[in-house]
Amino acid sequence: GESVGLHLPTLSVQEGDNSIINCAYSNSASDYFIWYKQESGKGPQFIIDIRSNMDKRQGQRVTVLLNKTVKHLSLQIAATQPGDSAVYFCAENNDDYKLSFGAGTTVTVRA
């Protein structure tokens, strides 16, 4: 089956620096991707999404980049804050928003 995976399971970032979280996907037919943030004991929180007809999308302090040529997705967080510490998942739309998730990247922000 198709799968979505993240390059690194953990990321340690200095407060104030920019964070980049990467994700590789394998289904070239995927047309929609989402980044979620999950804090301990909570459900995944929608951060930002992007459709396959776009290369870049910006939100508040976050940017998602999509490279369809190499099937790569990234999430950039500007000026990382302690509240950004969480597990980040990329997800790929299979159909009707039935998502396939990667295993996640744990981001730890150092003060």
Added chain:
Amino acid sequence: NAGVTQTPKFQVLKTGQSMTLQCAQDMNHNSMYWYRQDPGMGLRLIYYSASEGTTDKGEVPNGYNVSRLNKREFSLRLESAAPSQTSVYFCASSPGTGPFFGQGTRLTVV
């Protein structure tokens, strides 16, 4: 606006017991989902409902049943719980974009 509400938040079952996990959304979304999350892993889809009265199997449906009671509510039932069903269960709903998730039900089967 509560979003997606799941009950209970925690549950311990003995092997062979049955229970129903409840989920309700107040966002008027058509699509609803049940996922499970195991330690160190992403979420896996159990069942899906595109609209009231319709349900469809996801990636890991064995051992589960669902009911889409109305547009708001989508329940997940374990008829005979097994230790392999120990997990955190998340309900979600979608307005036609990325689903929004509830806070989860942490289920332990002993």
